[in-house]
Amino acid sequence: MAKAFASQGDMTEKKTSFTEIGEGLYAFTAEGDPNSGVIIGDDSVMIVEAQATPRLANKVIDCVRSVTDKPISHVVLTHYHAVRVLGASAFGAGQIIMSDTARAMVVERGQEDWDSEFQRFPRLFEGHESIPGLTWPTTTFSDEMTVYLGNRKVEIKQIGRAHTAGDAVIWVPDAQTMFTGDIVEYHSACYCGDGHYEDWGGTLDNVKAYDPQFIAPGRGDALVGREMVDAALENTRDFVESTYRPVKQVAAKGGSLKDAWDAVREVCDPKFKDYAIYEHCLPFNVARAYDEARGIDTPRIWTAERDIAMWEQLQS
Template identity: 80%
Template sequence: MTKTFASAGDMSEKKISFTEVGKDLWAFTAEGDPNSGVIIGDDSVMIIEAQATPRLANKVIEKVRSITDKPISHLVLTHYHAVRVLGAAAYNAPTVIMSDTARAMVVERGQEDWDSEFQRFPRLFQGHESIPGLTYPTTTFSERMTVYLGKRRVDLMHLGRAHTAGDIVAWVPDEEVMFTGDIVEYHSACYCGDGHFEDWGHTLDAIKSFEPRSIAPGRGDALVGPDMVEAAIESTRDFVASTYRPVAKVAARGGSLKEAWDAVRAECDPKFKTYAIYEHCLPFNVARAYDEARGIDTPRIWTAERDAEMWAKLQG
């Protein structure tokens, strides 16, 4: 009998934390569930990541309203994944920002991603009936743009491919704080099913070059202080490399996907098995690593049908 998705059985509510990572900068975290960020300017607020549904977005808004009554003027989406973007309608933000590449990925594969994510992670789609449709930005950019929230400057940048081809970060220079989306995780598995393994480390190096004092990562606790920032960046680097390295060896000798799976389990289980969403991410990570190691540069689109076929093959 084929097992269900590891995430399908994870229905327990997660404890929400709301941590100040710099002056008027906050990280909304929930024990490995998708994080959001809050940047408070002189006269308005920027939100980083929308959550999966308007109902879940309202939990972020409730925390924002506990500290400020300034209007939400900007919503920044670091990439296109459904669990990050489909709650956008709750914010009523006049400006919704993605990279050019991320918007193109919504067009190309947004509906398929929504369908497959909904099947994989039912708990993260509480109130899914309130989602009005795919989320499209009002504003896009290629490499870099700057937004001023009054005097507060926020630099939005595409530093390289990693979790997806269209990842962006938000850098707040007055406090030296970065919101990295899923390029950096903390005690949570990296989802690499749409990732670029060979580029990811270079993108981490680009983040590291800013010498952030704090980081709001994509999943896991807020990273406050240089030591915690360094530990999270290097742990993320190790996770990505430890996934790709054994797969590349298997692919180089013409080995099978199942052999790649066994090799990754042997290397990663001892180090990362206790990380949040590890079991959920693992088959998708191995499948994408196997493709990349065989020269497939653009991640293949995940569909609910492809998910189930791969899951049955590796987990059944």
């Protein structure tokens, strides 16, 4: 391999923030590292996204304990990626919730994803020795489900493919607040290596149809107010489209993966090169876009070996 993945060299600890985005609603953010969400009900707490390890999850728990002593009863995982789910055991929740599709992806590729992500982004697995194994949900749903935290209604739904085929969003109607997972990002690159480019824009439209006043995105700052929400939705759309469009053009002409890489860099570097994890995501985004543009609907499974082979091909 000519050089390491950008993520392998990213060892700088990120500053965390814990932002109130509504009554009893918080976003735990970390300068482009994976976010978590907190929903406080009458009697208990729901966590959205579990972090990559129990040690990192404890940072979220410390923030929760700074604002409430209510027990953590639910953990909702918006998709299957290791950096989002492997810390779930730390919360001691009675229910761990995923979509049926996300659970099926754990079965199909959960271990491979863990091995792949651990190799290419070691910093996010601080305390990895504390991970008890793959995270399995206790509860799944096909399209949507509702959880009541006392009187507080929380809707968990699949509203379209985007970051993965199993993406879920969490909607808190009394506060017009949505936790989107990696469907929406803010000044952070989208990771599209397991994504669905053709569907992503429609899924963003479905998010916008809820008219959220607040969004806790997958990465980046909490989005407060309609103006900031709309800007993030359109910025996410631009990122996805700016990545996919040049790859489709290359694929239509029979160009190579390296041709697609060069075409994406020409379009995206001027707009997004200063975004968090841009260089980390780019090779995986291009590889997935190249596959989808050639008719491969189901993302191929990333393995530690495939990661290296792809990277060597792009560096050749």
